[in-house]
Amino acid sequence: MLRHKREPILADTKQNDSFVEFERVQKSYDGETLVVKDLNLSMPKGEFLTMLGPSGSGKTTCLMMLAGFETATHGDIRLDGKSINDIPPHKRGIGMVFQNYALFPHMTIAENLAFPLEVRKMGKSEREQKVKRALDMVEMGAFGNRRPAQLSGGQQQRVALARALVFEPELVLMDEPLGALDKQLREKMQFEITDLAHNLGITTVYVTHDQTEALTMSDRVAVFDDGRIQQLAPPDELYEQPQNSFVAQFIGENNTLSGKVTKIDNAKNTCVVQLDSGEEIDAVPVNVNAVGERTTVSIRPERVETNKERLSPDAHTLKAEVLEFIYMGDIFRTRLRVAGSTEFVMKTRNAPDQPRLRPGEQIEIGWLPEDCRALDA
CATH class of the missing domain: 2.40.50.140 (Nucleic acid-binding proteins)
Structure with missing residues (x-):
């Protein structure tokens, strides 16, 4: 599948049309050591942004704070101009995709997708319509009656992606979603995910430690180290014009x-x-x-x-x-x-x-x- 690169979004950290914003966000687990240090980051709607960095660099913590599974020690996180610091995860309207798929093994694929819609008190006919549409989007329309154990790893990851999209969120977060797949399938899924996100206009925050994934998939990449963004730029600029030795060594x-x-x-x-x-x-x-x-x-x-x-x-x-x-x-x-x-x-x-x-x-x-x-x- 060929993917046509969109025009790169400007590499500054503040955008006038911000949809996702971190303002002076800090995170400490023990009250002394900061794992995220004064993070300022801004994303416009429709951007595919990857948080890239080694283990312990703070990227996953930032994603978990945005999702609501972690609370910022200091600073403000805003979604579409509104602070979400005190809003619980299930009320943020954010889709999530994890590395381990997190599918319910006792439910069929269709039931897995219907679950987030049931939680939102959606009627049966509308649920069925949205489930069918989501499965068709990821080319899994014929697998609705199967259970997760009957699917391959790549098929399960497609279902996990469909479940994140089924309630039509404006923001989707992905935490190392392709880490468990083999190389060939991982490369295929990279293009499928980015094409789907761009075609639907979904704002996506993607976390990985895989530099090739980041360069292939992203509009912009935020390179993390020691709890800070070392450089935020489109992939080509990041590779061709690294701003410090860490970025130069980590990318390529x-x-x-x-x-x-x-x-x-x-x-x-x-x-x-x-x-x-x-x-x-x-x-x-x-x-x-x-x-x-x-x-x-x-x-x-x-x-x-x-x-x-x-x-x-x-x-x-x-x-x-x-x-x-x-x-x-x-x-x-x-x-x-x-x-x-x-x-x-x-x-x-x-x-x-x-x-x-x-x-x-x-x-x-x-x-x-x-x-x-x-x-x-």
């Missing part, structure tokens, strides 16, 4: 070289970094403020070239030793010794003009200055 594969800033040219938005190995390279100053500061420069593996014809005269070149060459079908992955680092990776596409390198071979590599970012040390 990344090369880092340590050094010291020796010159900053604010007019040209460039700086010179002397690497610890002695070489000097140009970089974009992102997280450096003064000459003499320690920095870590970041270069994505696919931006590194061996073919000088593909590089402009401004490109940097460094000597490198091939340590490992791996054929991966569509790409070659080469591990190099560069400027003292033995973990420097270059990814080149499998093409007739790309050489197949051998361990021990001495080569010259290069990249454009704008592809090199000087971040925090």
Whole structure:
């Protein structure tokens, strides 16, 4: 199934047409340690936003506070302009999808979907109509009389998604919903979920620690670490323009070289970094403020070239030793010794003009200055 990317929603954290808002939200379980620290976040209607981060970063706690299963220690959470801090979960009108599906095993699929409608005192004929529509949306219309145990994991996850949508909520929260599925099915469900959310215009908050999932599915991604949002941006901006070393390392594969800033040219938005190995390279100053500061420069593996014809005269070149060459079908992955680092990776596409390198071979590599970012040390 092909998914057409929508125009990205602006990457600022405050929106004028906010539908979901966190304002200075904090959460502590013991009264001393904050697991969420002064969270300010704003989402417009219809956005698919992913909260991404390692275990313990605060992302799931934020989702649980939005759902009403956890209470904020400080701050305000608003939905469509109204504070929901004191509203119980079942009155927030929010759909939820969990990793473990949370389906009632003693009920049929149709009965599972009808349950949230019964709770809302909906009449039988209207219930049946909505259940049929929801099952058809996830291509499970023929399975209404089966029980969860008779379905595969992917089918159960579709049913869990249909149950979250059956009462037509304006907001759906998903907590690692694809974590239990195998790789191929997980990738298929990624596209199905995002297409469904966008086609229905549903505002979605999705929690995952899987960076590929986040980049594939989201309008914007909020990268969490240590209880704070480290960067909030559309997927391409997050990958191409990380704002600090944590984001650069957490999102995709990344090369880092340590050094010291020796010159900053604010007019040209460039700086010179002397690497610890002695070489000097140009970089974009992102997280450096003064000459003499320690920095870590970041270069994505696919931006590194061996073919000088593909590089402009401004490109940097460094000597490198091939340590490992791996054929991966569509790409070659080469591990190099560069400027003292033995973990420097270059990814080149499998093409007739790309050489197949051998361990021990001495080569010259290069990249454009704008592809090199000087971040925090």
